[in-house]
Amino acid sequence: MKKIILLSICGCLLSSCSLDLQPENGLTYSNSFNNEKELDATTTSIQYFINTVVGDNYVLxxxxxKADEVLNASQLRxxxxxxxISSEYSWKNLYNIIFESNLLLDNIDKPKDLTPDRRDFHVGQAEFALGLSYFLLAQRYGEAIITENSSEIKPYPLSSKTEVLNAAVDHAKKALDLLPTWDKLKDLNGVAITNRQTASKGTAAALLAQIYAWKGSVTELYRLQGNAQEDYRNAVKxxxxxxxxxxxxxxxxxSPEELCKYLSNEKSPNPEAIFSLLFDKTRSEYVVSPNEVAQNFVSWPVREDHTLADLPSNTTYQLYKSTVDQLFPDAAxxxxxxxxYEWGTPHEVDGQDxxxxxxxxxxxxxxDQYSPSGKSYRTVDADYVYWRLADIYLLRAECYQKLGDAAHAITDLNVIRSRAGAQPYPSVYDTEGLKKAIFLEREREFIGENDARYADIIRNGYVKEELQGKFKLLTNQNIQGGALFLPLPKDAWQDKDGHVINNRLRQKPYWQSYN
Structure with a gap:
């Protein structure tokens, strides 16, 4: 049975839109939650939205x-x-996660057959989803709406950056307290859950580390009320x-080679993966991987419809060998x-290697009968490993450095360098200090793999140094006015016909004149 959800929160919480999903054991949300099987349908919807929404971050x-060529995106860069402002971005789908999670929490005590441990499982999934959604809203938009429940329909105002991040922390802490470690997760039939998308104690801890690292940084950048040093200590914790x-x-x-083999084999759980978005190829014949970044980097020879000559014209993101040489100066x-691919062998097209x-x-x-190769590329065949253990080591190193604890920061940095076979810090290649060395190590480790670099740049204050174009001209007033975040999406205050449905929202000052 299809699940029709009449959402009250399409952007501003005053319009409604229908989502036609096919999770397991569907029901209309107006029905009562009589048993765990019906409750589990909502948990499945939460998982569906997490899977399809979290990796959707093309603009930022x-x-x-880190790319030298990006097809059809020069003005965005x-x-x-x-x-x-005219790019395709919306926060509606993040609020779909929030709605579904609130819906579950509002109805959690209706099933008559729910044992305490199964209650903890479902509540933990919803709390993690809420924490993750508010964190992503804070990272991408800064200010956002914090909803009260799944039924309160009213024009909500924007909450501040700090309030949104505090909401994320509160929900993530609840998930951490409720959920077991990943190896103890079970579904409603008692079968072990082996994927790394279902929330566990580890995913909640990773989320809290990420939230606190971000919160400390934006507290400093935007001179917010709060204690950045305490936030960094919590991230370390x-x-x-x-x-x-x-x-x-x-x-x-x-080794790096073993890592690549795991990244390319979603059937074999990556021991380093803490939180992954699953690539469910059974969903439809057109489904694509949640990892939009990897999908846009893949080219010849992985793409069988490509030749070497197609690299510059048919691949979304491309890097020059000279750029990679500069990023990885250590020959070891x-x-x-x-x-x-075939590092050390020239791959030249029109004079560019x-x-x-x-x-x-x-x-x-x-x-594809119309393609010269008889095939067309759909997607990379891989899960999206959103957070892995190397990320946590380098995030902790970053926070240690901001706390003035260079010794511990260097130890964490060198764990990742040791795995790569690179010279430990400090080496002859480290000419810009420890903070930049950690930033560059994250750049090396996650290149072509995830969407984290923009957030890394903001957290470390390297906007004018690492970004392009108008970023280099932004004044402090521009930054305080919201220039580093996405503008509020139109569907936050307008319905599909352009009618204002939430007059309590105002566009950020920087973006207002361009609206």
Whole structure:
């Protein structure tokens, strides 16, 4: 049975729109939640939205991507205000997650057969989803709406950056308290859950580490009320729970090559993966991987419809070999050989030598009678490993450095360098200090893999140094006015016909004149 959800929160919470989904055990949300099977349908919807929404971050990902060529996005990379405003972005789907999660929490005590541990499981999934959604809203939009429940229909005002992040913290802490480690997760039939998308104690701890690292940084950047140093200490605390195995057992892959093999094989759980968006190929014949970044980097030879000559004209993101040489100056570092195809062999097109991304080594090719190869590229065949253990080590190093604890920061940094075979910090290549060394290590480790670089740049204050175009001209007033966040989406205050449905919202000052 299809599940028809009449949402009260399409942007401003005053319009309604229908979502036609097919999760397991569907029901109309107006029905009562008589048993766990019916409740589980809502948990399934939460998982569906997380899977399809979290990786949808093209505007900020493209603005911050480490890439030399980006097809059809030069004005976006230049942060042209009118291009940004006219880009396809919306926060509606993040509020779909929030609605579904609130719906579950509002009805959690209706099922008559729910045991305490199963109640904790479902509430934990909803609390993690709420924490994640508010965190992503804070990262992408700054200010956002905090809803009260799934039924209160009214024009909500924007909440401040701090309020949204505090809401994220509150929900993530509840998830951490309720959920078991990933190896103890079970579904309603008692079968072990082996994927890393279902929330566990580890995903909640990772979320808290990310929230606090971001909160401390924006507190400093925007001079918000709060204690940035305390936020960094909290980020270290939750990162340490993960690294020490107190929130679940996670291990770094033995080498960059082993990491790439795991990234390219979604059937074999990556021991380093803490939170992954599953690529469910059974959903439809047209489904694509949740990892939009990897999908846009994949080219020849993984794409069977490509030749070397197609690199510059048919691949969304491309890197030059000279750029990668500069990023990886240490000849002992094993990552270039693992991350790029036939590293050391020229791949020249029209006089330009390209570094061909090879982190993800499988693609799904569909039959296409109109293609010269008889095939067309649909997607990279991979899950989206959103947070992995290397991320947590380097995030903790970053926070240690901001706390003035250089010794511990260097130790964490060198754990990742050691795995890569690179020289430990400080080396002859580290000429810009510890803070920049950690930033560059994150850039090396996650290149072509995720959308984190824009957030890394904001957290570390490297906007004018690492971004392009109008970013370099932003004044402090522009930044305080919201220039580093997405503008409020139109569907936050307008319905599909352009009628104002929430007059309590105002566009951010920086973007207002371009609206």
């Amino acid at each position: 990902a493209t603005a911050g991507m 230049e942060w042209n205000p009118r291009t940004v 939750y990162a340490t729970e993960l690294i020490d195995g107190k929130a679940g057992s996670y291990q770094l892959c033995a 570092d094993r990552r270039p050989k693992a991350f790029f 390209y570094a061909v991304m090879y982190k993800f080594r499988k693609a799904i090719m569909d039959p």
